[in-house]
Amino acid sequence: MKKSKSKSKSTPSKQQITAPSIKTFNIHGSASTKAWEFSHHLVPPMTASTTFRLHSLQRGADGFQIFADPQNNNDPIWIYDRLEEPSSKMLEEQLAKMENGEVAVSFSTGMGAISASFLAFLKSGDQVLSHKTLYGCTYSLITNWLPRYGITYTLLNVNEISAQDLKNKKVKIVYFESVANPSLEIIDIDRIAALIAKENKTRKSDDQIKMIVDNTFATPWGLRPLDHGADIVIQSLTKNIAGFGTEMGGALITSRKFLTPVLMIRKDIGATMHPHSAWNIMVYGISSQILRFEAQQKNALIIGQYLEKNNLVESVFYPGLKSFPQFELAKKLLRTPKGEFAPGTMLTFTLKGSAATTEKFINYIAKNGYTITLAVSLGLIKTLIEVPGMMTHSAVPKDKQVDSGIPEKLIRMSIGIEEPNDIIGDLEQAFNVIKKLKNNN
Ligand SMILES: Cc1ncc(COP(=O)(O)O)c(C=O)c1O
Structure with a gap:
């Protein structure tokens, strides 16, 4: 009895470290994850199976049943890579922590994440109010594509918006880049969050304005918009987080209450990250970011x-x-x-x-x-x-x-x-x- 006590003291397990700094966490990740069992490995093994063996029809049915259920706390049932898979799930757990979010959903590219953020939360008749300086493809998505589905837009200087600009009940999303590409203009997130919070007090719960912030330039090391009142954060992982110019990826980081539509839209539009990219971004990118x-x-x-x-x-x-x-x-x-x-x-x-x-x-x-x-x-x-x-x-x-x-x-x-x-x-x-x-x- 005595012996085993002293042994456990001299071989501390990872679980004993309760609050590592984010710098350390980015290197080691979670000490244990429900996403994958890899206790024998220093580095999680790379998974690459588009589909998963299901041991009974009931397990298959359960897998579809619990998919995208934000309350599910059981071990995941992997079904098919386009729904969810272990490597990107582990990456998502790390990204959520880096941005101080509850959940993250990975995408094949940053544009995949941005498209999903609009498709999941907008419908015909809604309006996006966006900063006028945006990455070119985001500008094109908002001005060329959304109008085809009856979604209108207003482009303005969001640093100058007033409470009046948010009174239009059609406005459902305020969108901007925390550090604008390419002007490097910094957006005063706190000010905009306060205006939105005030306006949302006058709106029903399914009518609330969401603030979506593309945080690619700042990276989570430089700024965490969720701490400043953003509802959703976007990262193009292709950039500083992957870092070496070999991988494409995107992520949407948010709170658990917004998870279901985001996972559903990713499943249906199919902008899923390849597990190899997820593994590379996690093993090489995040650890050295x-x-x-x-x-x-x-x-x-x-x-x-x-x-x-x-x-x-x-x-x-x-x-x-x-x-x-x-x-x-x-x-x-x-x-x-x-x-x-x-x-x-x-x-x-x-x-x-x-x-x-x-x-x-x-x-x-x-x-x-x-x-x-x-x-x-x-x-x-x-x-x-x-x-x-x-x-x-x-x-x-x-x-x-x-x-x-x-x-x-x-x-x-x-x-x-x-x-x-x-x-x-x-x-x-x-x-x-x-x-x-x-x-x-
Ligand atoms: C600020 C910003 N957001 C999003 C994207 C899109 O990312 P991706 O190329 O991974 O689709 C870019 C690409 O340059 C970008 O600069």
């Missing part, structure tokens, strides 16, 4: 400060620079769970001169850059550069781009984990080329 984000963020400030000093540069926007127009709001909202300022890994700038100068600069980097690649996507370990108006945001009509926070010459950079002097070296060469052009004119 904070380290990568911190290293990228450190570099982003260095590059931002370098650009600020360059006299060929017209303007630089990085939430970590004192010159950033919303520096105070950024400092208030963009905080890690430890309370440190987290201005992020993205910056934008414009060059003096015409759009042709910008094109020459970008083309030089595209051909000669070693650390900087002309490519869409963001949040990765490799530094990327692009021109949103012509690339990621080309779905926004040209005549609406400036009002949507996408000036023609805007250059967006996603900073990686390279040695910052090497990134500056690549920029320096491109600046030398346009300097020569300027001198020759």
